[in-house]
Amino acid sequence: MNRRYRKTVIAGNWKMNMTASETKKFAEDIRKIMPRAKWCETLLCVPACNIPVASKAFKDLRISVGAENVYFEEKGAYTGEVSAEMLKDLAVKYVIIGHSERRQYFGETDQTVNKKVHAVLNAGMSPIICVGESLEQRETGITNEWIALQVKSALFGVPADKLRRCIIAYEPIWAIGTGKTATAEQAGEVCSNIRATIRSLYGARVARSVTIQYGGSMNEKNAAELLAQPDIDGGLIGGASLVPEKFVEIINAANQE
Ligand code: PEP
Secondary structure, eight states, rough: TTTTTTEEEEEOOOOSSSOOOHHHHHHHHTTTTTTOOOOOOOEEEEGGGGGHHHHTTTTTTTTTEESSSSBSSSSSSOOOBHHHHHHTTTTOOOEEEOHHHHHHSSOHHHHHHHHHHHHHHTTTOOEEEOOOOOOHHHHHHHEEEHHHHHHHHTEEEEHHHHHHTTTEEOOOOTTTSOOOOOOOHHHHHHHHHHHHHHHHHHHHHHHHEEEEEEEESTEEEEEEEESSSOOOOOOEGGGEEEEEHHHHHHHHHHOOO
C-alpha cells in the first residue's frame, strides 16, 4: 500500500450469493464489529437485484455498495441487462468489470470489457477492472505480457483524467475460489508490472495515483502480508467477504499503521 499517492480499497464480490434477507442479516452482524473509518475505503459488490436493499442496510456502516457487472449499451432491447445509468441512479459508485468468471462463462472479451469501462466512466462511476492469467499462462511464463495486454485493451481510449477513477484488480484465475493464493511476492510483482504498463501509457504521475488490488483467495490470514507489498493497494475478495468477521479482519489489515 502507498497511502500517500492513492487510496486503499477493500471490496467484496458477493457473486451469486446472498438473498435480500441474508443481506440484511449480514448488515446487522457486521454492524457490531465494523471498525471506525480510517484510511481504507470499503465496499461490497452485490447481485444487481439486491443493490437497493444493500444500500439501505449498509447506509450508516461506512460500506458503499457496488455492482458486479453492467451492460455497455445505454438502453433498448437487451432483455435481462442492466445499464450504467440504472446503476448510477441507485447511487452505485463502483462496478466490477471483466471478472474472470464473466469472461469464462458469459463470453466477455477484452473488447466488451473496454466498452463497459467506457460506459461506467461516462456515467460518472468507477470501474474495478479485473485482469489475470490462467495457470497454464503462468507456467508458460507469459503472465506479464498477457496482463499488460489485458490492461491496455481495457483502457483503450480512456483519457488520463478518467483513469484516476479506475481501479485495476489483479486476479490470477488459478487463485480465485481455490484456496490457493499467489505469494505476496508473486502478487506484488504482477501489480508493479501493471503500474509500469499504466506508466508507459499515461506517465508516472498518473500511474502512481491508480489503486491496484489483489484478488484470489485473499482472507483474514494472508491479507496483511499481501497488502504490505508497495503496489498492492487493496483487495477484491470473494469467499471471505461473505463472512462478517473475516471481512472485518481484512479491513483491519488494510487500516494498519
Ligand atoms: C473474486 O471473486 O474476485 C475472488 C477473488 O474470489 P475468492 O476471494 O473467493 O478467491
